[in-house]
Amino acid sequence: xxxxxxxxxxxxxxxxxxxxxxxxxxxxxxxxxxxxxxxxxxxxxxxxxxxxxxxxxxxxxxxxxxxxxxxxxxxxxxxxxxxxxxxxxxxxxxxxxxxxxxxxxxxxxxxxxxxxxxxxxxxxxxxxxxxxxxxxxxxxxxxxxxxxxxxxxxxxx
Amino acid sequence: xxxxxxxxxxxxxxxxxxxxxxxxxxxxxxxxxxxxxxxxxxxxxxxxxxxxxxxxxxxxxxxxxxxxxxxxxxxxxxxxxxxxxxxxxxxxxxxxxxxxxxxxxxxxxxxxxxxxxxxxxxxxxxxxxxxxxxxxxxxxxxxxxxxxxxxxxxxxxxxxxxxxxxxxxxxxxxxxxxxxxxxxxxxxxxxxxxxxxxxxxxxxxxxxxxxxxxxxxxxxxxxxxxxxxxxxxxxxxxxxxxxxxxxxxxxxxxxxxxxxxxxxxxxxxxxxxxxxxxxxxxxxxxxxxxxxxxxxxxxxxxxxxxxxxxxxxxxxxxxxxxxxxxxxxxxxxxxxxxxxxxxxxxxxxxxxxxxxxxxxxxxxxxxxxxxxxxxxxxxxxxxxxxxxxxxxxxxxxxxxxxxxxxxxxxxxxxxxxxxxxxxxxxxxxxxxxxxxxxxxxxxxxxxxxxxxxxxxxxxxxxxxxxxxxxxxxxxxxxxxxxxxxxxxxxxxxxxxxxxxxxxxxxxxxxxxxxxxxxxxxxxxxxxxxxxxxxxxxxxxxxxxxxxxxxxxxxxxxxxxxxxxxxxxxxxxxxxxxxxxxxxxxxxxxxxxxxxxxxxxxxxxxxxxxxxxxxxxxxxxxxxxxxxxxxxxxxxxxxxxxxxxxxxxxxxxxxxxxxxxxxxxxxxxxxxxxxxxxxxxxxxxxxxxxxxxxxxxxxxxxxxxxxxxxxxxxxxxxxxxxxxxxxxxxxxxxxxxxxxxxxxxxxxxxxxxxxxxxxxxxxxxxxxxxxxxxxxxxxxxxxxxxxxxxxxxxxxx
Numbered sequence: 001x002x003x004x005x006x007x008x009x010x011x012x013x014x015x016x017x018x019x020x021x022x023x024x025x026x027x028x029x030x031x032x033x034x035x036x037x038x039x040x041x042x043x044x045x046x047x048x049x050x051x052x053x054x055x056x057x058x059x060x061x062x063x064x065x066x067x068x069x070x071x072x073x074x075x076x077x078x079x080x081x082x083x084x085x086x087x088x089x090x091x092x093x094x095x096x097x098x099x100x101x102x103x104x105x106x107x108x109x110x111x112x113x114x115x116x117x118x119x120x121x122x123x124x125x126x127x128x129x130x131x132x133x134x135x136x137x138x139x140x141x142x143x144x145x146x147x148x149x150x151x152x153x154x155x156x157x
Numbered sequence: 158x159x160x161x162x163x164x165x166x167x168x169x170x171x172x173x174x175x176x177x178x179x180x181x182x183x184x185x186x187x188x189x190x191x192x193x194x195x196x197x198x199x200x201x202x203x204x205x206x207x208x209x210x211x212x213x214x215x216x217x218x219x220x221x222x223x224x225x226x227x228x229x230x231x232x233x234x235x236x237x238x239x240x241x242x243x244x245x246x247x248x249x250x251x252x253x254x255x256x257x258x259x260x261x262x263x264x265x266x267x268x269x270x271x272x273x274x275x276x277x278x279x280x281x282x283x284x285x286x287x288x289x290x291x292x293x294x295x296x297x298x299x300x301x302x303x304x305x306x307x308x309x310x311x312x313x314x315x316x317x318x319x320x321x322x323x324x325x326x327x328x329x330x331x332x333x334x335x336x337x338x339x340x341x342x343x344x345x346x347x348x349x350x351x352x353x354x355x356x357x358x359x360x361x362x363x364x365x366x367x368x369x370x371x372x373x374x375x376x377x378x379x380x381x382x383x384x385x386x387x388x389x390x391x392x393x394x395x396x397x398x399x400x401x402x403x404x405x406x407x408x409x410x411x412x413x414x415x416x417x418x419x420x421x422x423x424x425x426x427x428x429x430x431x432x433x434x435x436x437x438x439x440x441x442x443x444x445x446x447x448x449x450x451x452x453x454x455x456x457x458x459x460x461x462x463x464x465x466x467x468x469x470x471x472x473x474x475x476x477x478x479x480x481x482x483x484x485x486x487x488x489x490x491x492x493x494x495x496x497x498x499x500x501x502x503x504x505x506x507x508x509x510x511x512x513x514x515x516x517x518x519x520x521x522x523x524x525x526x527x528x529x530x531x532x533x534x535x536x537x538x539x540x541x542x543x544x545x546x547x548x549x550x551x552x553x554x555x556x557x558x559x560x561x562x563x564x565x566x567x568x569x570x571x572x573x574x575x576x577x578x579x580x581x582x583x584x585x586x587x588x589x590x591x592x593x594x595x596x597x598x599x600x601x602x603x604x605x606x607x608x609x610x611x612x613x614x615x616x617x618x619x620x621x622x623x624x625x626x627x628x629x630x631x632x633x634x635x636x637x638x639x640x641x642x643x644x645x646x647x648x649x650x651x652x653x654x655x656x657x658x659x660x661x662x663x664x665x666x667x668x669x670x671x672x673x674x675x676x677x678x679x680x681x682x683x684x685x686x687x688x689x690x691x692x693x694x695x696x697x698x699x700x701x702x703x704x705x706x707x708x709x710x711x712x713x714x715x716x717x718x719x720x721x722x723x724x725x726x727x728x729x730x731x732x733x734x735x736x737x738x739x740x741x742x743x744x745x746x747x748x749x750x751x752x753x754x755x756x757x758x759x760x761x762x763x764x765x766x767x768x769x770x771x772x773x774x775x776x777x778x779x780x781x782x783x784x785x786x787x788x789x790x791x792x793x794x795x796x797x798x799x800x801x802x803x804x805x806x807x808x809x810x811x812x813x814x815x816x817x818x819x820x821x822x823x824x825x826x827x828x829x830x831x832x833x834x835x836x837x838x839x840x841x842x843x844x845x846x847x848x849x850x851x852x853x854x855x856x857x858x859x860x861x862x863x864x865x866x867x868x869x870x871x872x873x874x875x876x877x878x879x880x881x882x883x884x885x886x887x888x889x890x891x892x893x894x895x896x897x898x899x900x901x902x903x904x905x906x907x908x909x910x911x912x913x914x915x916x917x918x919x920x921x922x923x924x925x926x927x928x929x930x931x932x933x934x935x936x937x938x939x940x941x942x943x944x945x946x947x948x949x950x951x952x953x
Contacts, residue, residue, distance in 0.1 A: 017273055028272075033192035034185020038345040038395070039427045043845035046345060074185035087183035091175055094811040097819060098651025099182030100345040100395030106183055122588050129594060129852040132845065134345050134396050135651050137818030138853045140811075 005066050007032065008076030016063045022056075023047045025063035026073060034074040034103045038132070045131030048104040048111075049073045055111040057130075074103035077110065085151040086110045086144075093144035097135030105131045109145050117152040119145075166727050169664035170873055173811035176656045177673065178649065189393035190349030190365035191424040198351065199228055201406065201413050201423035202275035204265040204282045205432060206257035209502040209838025210291035210304070213255060216265060217283040224278035226270035228417045235412065238381030239943075244371070244403050244507065245935065247943035248307060249468040251379050251408050257286070258306055258467035259504050260839040261432030268413040268421050291502035291838045295441065295464035296925050298499035306467065306500045309940040312928040313465050313498040314473040316480055318767025320552035321491035327447025327455040331527040334921040335444070335520040336904040337887075338832035339464070340437035340823075342509050343850050344650075346395015348405040348433055349424035352414035359386025360411045365394045367401040369646045370682035375945060379408050380415065387411070391676035397650035398823070399508030400434040402687060403470050431843035435470045435507030436833055438463035438498075440516035443924050444483070446524040452534050454543045456491040457484040457552075460924055461517060463506070465498045470507030472498040473935035477620055477763070477771070479513030484552050485521035486563055486613040486777055487543040492552040494767070497928060502838050508687055510823060511614065514884045518612040519905055522888040526609075526895070537571045540611050545777075554768040560876070562866040563777050566801050567611060569862055570779035573799035576858075579605070579785065591785055591792035594854050602788040605796070608892025611779045612885040615772035616877040617690035621762045624684035626691075626755050628698035629674075630662060632706050632741070633748035638729050639741040641666050641703070644674035647683035647695040652879055653812040654691045658699045660808060661872070665703035667726030668741065681754065689776065689877025692808060697755035697872040705751035713744045758870075763933050774868055777803040778881035780821070782889040783857075786897040791909025793829050793894055798859045798886060805868040805876035817861040817882045822851045824886025829894075829906050830855070 003025060004013040014029035023040070026032045026049070035058055036046035042060040049058045050072040051065075058071075077084035083091070086109050096102050105128065112119060112127045119127065124145050133141060151157070168174045181187040221230045233240055233254040243249045253264045265282045269275035292298050298311040305311060350364030359382055366372050369389045377387045394401065406423035413421040425433055440463045447456040461479050465472035480496030511518075529536040544563035550556055579585070582600020587593060590600050618624040629644040641662045649655040659671040676683070684694055711724045714731045722734035730737040731744070761769040781799040786792070800817045807813045830849045834841040842848045867874020887905055894912065895902050901918040902911055910916035931939040938944075 017271070019273070027192070031194065032185075033188070033194075036189070036345070036395070037191055037347065037424075037426075039845040041427070041844060041846060044345065078184050083180065083183065087180075090183045091179040094173070094176070094815055096176055096179050096182045097653070097815055098344070098346060098394065098396040099178065099187055100189060100651075102182050103185040106185075122586055125853045126588060126594065129854045132345065132850060132852060134343055134398070134823070134850060135819045136815055137820075137822035137851075137859055138856045139818040139859055140815060141853070 001064065003063050003067050006070045008072060020063040021059050022061040022063050022066045023058040026058060032073055032075055036100050036103055038100060045108060046101050046104040048107040055108060074107050077106065084110065085156040086148045089144040089148035089151065093140045093147055095136060095140040095144035101131060101133040105141060109148060113149055113152045117149055119149065166663050166667045166669060168660060170660050170808050173809055174656055174660050176653060177659055178655060187393050189346050189395050191347055193351040193363055193392055193422055195351060195353065195420040198420040198422050199268040199270060199417060200272045200275045201410050201421050202267045202279040203263050203409060204279045206253065206260055206262045206264055208257060208286055208288050209260045209293065210289040211257050211286035212289060213253060213257065214285035214287055220281040220283065221267060221278045224281050226274035227267060227278045228419065229268045229413055230265060230278065230282065231412055231416060232265045235416065236379060239378040242375040242379055242404060242408065243469055244471050244945045245473050246469040246937040247945060248937060259502055261504055263409065266409040266413055268417055293502055293838050295462050295499050295501055296922065298501050299925055299928055306502065309936050311500045312930055312936050313469055313500055314476050314935040315497045315928050315930045316477065316763060316767055316933040318480060318492065318494040318552045323491060323493035325456040325491035328450045329531055330445055330447045331524055331531055332445045333520065333524050333527060334903060334919065335442040335523060336919040337440045337516045337519055337827065338906060339439045339506065340509060340827050340831050341431060341833055341848055342398035342400035342434065344396030344398055344400055347425045347430050350392060350406055350410055351420055351422045352410035353420040354414045354418055357386060359388065360414060361388045362407060362411060363390045363392045364407055365392050365401055367397050367648050367650060367687055368685035369676065369678050372404060372407055373678055375404055376408055376411060380411055389678045391648055394648060394650040398510045399687060402508045402685060403435050405433045427845060428843045431840055432504065435505045437509035438465065438475060438506040442517060442520035443921060444520045444524050446528055448528055452532050452539050452542050454487050454489045457489050458493045459483040460495045462497045462499065462925055464501050464503055466501055466503045466505035468505045469937060470505045472507060475513040478615060479517050481553050481771060482514050482613065483517045483521065486545045486611055488545055488549045489552065494552055495927065503835060504840060510820065511880045511884045512688065514612060514614050515827065515887055518610060518884050518888045519891065522610040522892060526892055536609055537567060541567050553763060553771055555770045555772060559774055560805060560866040560868045561775065561777065562803055562864050565864050566777050566779045566803050569864065570781050570799055570801040573781060573860055576783055576797040591787040591794040592790060598787050598790050598792065604786050604788055604897045606784050606786060606893040606897025608782045608889045608896055610885040610888035610892060612881065613775050613777045614689060614880050614884055616693055616776055617688055617757050617773045619760055619771045621760055623756055624690065624694065626683045626694040626698040627681035627752065628695065628702045629680050629750065629752040630699060630702035630706050631748050631750045632666060632745060634742045634745040635670060638670060639668050639745060640670045640672060641668045642672050642674055643699055644680050645683045645695060645698060646676050646678060646680055647691055648676055648686040650686055652816060653809060654686060654695055656812065657692050657808050658695055661696050661699045662703050665700055666707060667728055689879040692875055693871055693877055694755055694757065696808065696875060698753055700872045701753035701755055702751045705753055706749045709749045710741065710744055714739055765933055767933065774876065776876040776878065776881050778885050780885040780889040782893040784890060784893040784897060786894055786912060788898060788912065791912035795825055795857045795890055797857050800859055800861045800882050801864060802878060802881055803864045803866065803876065804878050806865050806874040807863050808873060808875050813863060813878050814861050816878045818859040820880065820882030821859050821886040822856050824883045825856065825890055826851050827887045827905050828890035832906050
């Protein structure tokens with residue numbers, strides 16, 4: 001079936017198998033592999049994207065559900081060479097190791113800080129507890145979130 | 158060496174330089190194995206055995222072949238060359254024939270137009286099995302009446318280490334029995350790769366791995382190709398932790414690509430990933446520790462058995478490590494230590510971060526705590542009195558050389574600031590209570606506990622293995638100044654290898670612009686990115702090659718200008734006695750290229766009495782865990798981990814902290830949550846819904862301090878740092894739970910039932926029988942089994 005989605009401000013369309021998840025459609029249909037496929041059952045958050053501005057695990061959304069809707073992915077955050085402040089914070093804090101969880105975390109942190117620019121530590125931990133990271137032990141991710149929150153409060157985005 | 162830097166180039170050794178791959182990773186443009194794409198590619202899928210032990214009566218392919226979009230359905234009959242492979246011994250069928258030895262073993266592979274069509278076709282391969290009696294328990298494997306899984310029996314390796322008087326008596330003995338579970342590496346990036354048939358009849362493979370050349374060594378004979386026609390390039394690796402050491406989809410994708418003439422991609426889902434990589438060995442340890450009344454260790458007697466599962470993988474090396482470390486990082490004058498790795502019909506186990514050391518650390522540290530209790534001594538003080546130091550003799554007879562700041566590690570860990578006392582439970586946010594997010598408790602019956610563990614780990618491969626690393630460094634003139642390029646087959650799996658080597662080239666060559674060639678088989682082997690070895694080995698190779706480049710630059714400078722004095726390089730200039738004399742770019746009409754191979758000092762195997770000089774060097778680490786336990790619900794919250802690590806020298810302090818923190822998270826997982834559960838020989842929890850790894854709510858702050866006591870005669874004095882925190886954190890956390898609850902807790906992970914007393918401590922059936930083996934080497938070796946990585950030799 002032909003699926004048409006507005007992805008990162010651009011209308012795109014491609015054929016998809018009826019059972020295809022939005023994640024597979026983005027990765028294989030639209031060649032946007034930034035959203036990652038670590039568990040494909042909504043446990044790890046690596047595939048986090050916005051569907052009509054709502055944070056979702058794209059592995060749990062059918063591609064067909066996104067038809068004629070707006071999707072924002074990790075690929076839409078940087079403007080050319082200019083990183084999004086959350087991306088900058090991740091690089092500076094050393095919050096990236098293998099990086100497989102990173103796109104999902106960058107999206108989830110951006111979503112959190114867009115809603116709440118001053119989250120306390122427990123709020124952050126709870127908000128991000130659906131994003132698994134196997135490399136970092138999360139400490140430098142917490143550092144990145146603190147730094148990104150400061151940037152958010154300073155009006156960086 | 159005439160390179161002495163009077164002036165340093167920024168972002169060199171010792172600085173927390175940003176990762177070279179950080180920007181593509183945050184942007185989502187870094188290409189992992191599962192992101193690979195080729196317009197003409199087919200998708201592969203694997204048919205796996207549902208049975209742990211069965212005879213294959215027949216394989217029916219007709220329905221699968223007729224399935225829509227299918228281009229190939231292959232079985233063992235289609236293997237072009239040798240039909241087996243394996244990391245240490247070639248005992249693992251590429252595709253099963255005759256018998257399957259574990260549930261999940263590959264039997265057939267399929268290539269089709271889309272992933273869905275491939276999976277559908279795979280489901281239509283019909284295999285007739287006759288189920289056989291499986292060996293599912295590691296001690297049963299030692300029973301002479303148990304089914305024999307390989308022609309050489311079920312014992313993969315048994316070794317014993319005799320030190321001093323093995324029958325020595327002591328004033329006081331403590332004895333313990335310990336079990337650890339099968340743990341999964343759970344790297345987030347799945348096993349994946351793309352095989353592209355070459356015009357020369359060879360194949361190009363882009364794949365997630367930890368060691369390109371040992372992959373190639375196993376792949377080429379199976380494909381019946383010379384080594385140089387199997388060209389391997391590293392795909393982005395989404396974590397490894399040992400799980401990428403063994404082959405996964407490599408051979409299958411190459412076979413399908415060569416058979417169909419089309420590129421073939423294979424990318425495992427999470428459930429298949431659990432079946433397709435090796436795990437951390439479940440272990441059973443029997444340990445007696447004897448001491449004087451004033452707290453000096455006199456003797457240790459120990460036995461460890463590990464379950465290697467169906468195939469050898471790296472189990473012989475893992476049991477070698479585990480047995481040599483069984484007495485702990487202590488000066489023990491007398492010891493008798495035995496280790497056995499067995500084959501069973503469980504999934505193969507092999508490398509995982511720590512490689513045999515976490516299992517024995519869990520045991521020797523619990524015994525040290527028992528001993529401290531018996532002696533009414535502070536547990537840290539008992540460890541301090543017996544800690545290894547330079548010159549100590551290990552049970553293998555190996556003398557601890559170089560840096561061994563064990564007492565400093567212990568003392569600094571003891572002295573780390575404690576976390577603040579908790580607020581009274583009614584005042585607290587329920588999220589901060591054990592079981593927080595579940596909102597299950599209200600803080601009744603909370604008790605804090607503190608636990609401590611000391612451990613150590615060998616750096617690089619042991620027992621006579623020469624895991625060399627080759628690097629090629631080129632220096633050439635770029636449009637904006639001199640550029641250094643590093644070419645090695647060293648694998649970046651996330652731990653920071655790529656960044657470290659650019660720092661080293663920058664330091665040595667005084668060049669800001671350092672780029673990395675992709676890791677491929679266009680240079681010689683880099684050895685594995687494992688065993689905490691790549692900073693040391695890859696760093697050493699890049700340092701050597703960089704220094705050779707610098708020598709050539711100096712020769713050119715002298716030929717051109719004849720400068721006098723001590724020559725150095727910094728900020729794109731050649732210096733003489735610290736004064737710039739010529740721009741590097743002016744000397745680079747021709748690029749300078751140097752290729753060097755770095756070897757660590759030679760080690761030896763172990764003799765019949767377990768004596769030798771098996772390990773290159775050691776890194777030590779200590780952790781203090783503070784936990785809070787809900788005694789009614791059996792739930793645990795780890796409040797703080799204090800981690801003091803002996804690193805020699807930190808090349809990138811931020812990266813080292815990252816290893817400390819991430820390694821601790823994996824140790825925490827084994828302490829309180831992670832366990833592959835087996836049911837009738839099948840993995841019962843092959844998903845992230847059922848196999849839980851620590852989340853951000855499970856992980857406490859990790860306070861890391863580094864002890865920098867440079868290791869002599871190694872590049873920059875840097876030891877490896879990849880494994881030590883994982884080794885000690887499981888032991889420290891379980892010790893803290895024991896402290897909080899007073900329970901024995903001799904099994905990791907600790908479950909709520911253990912804490913509330915619904916499950917009894919793991920019970921031993923007594924020290925198991927000693928298998929009859931021809932000698933201390935792996936048993937398949939005595940039977941002439943083909944070797945895997947052991948015969949890799951540097952070229953030229």
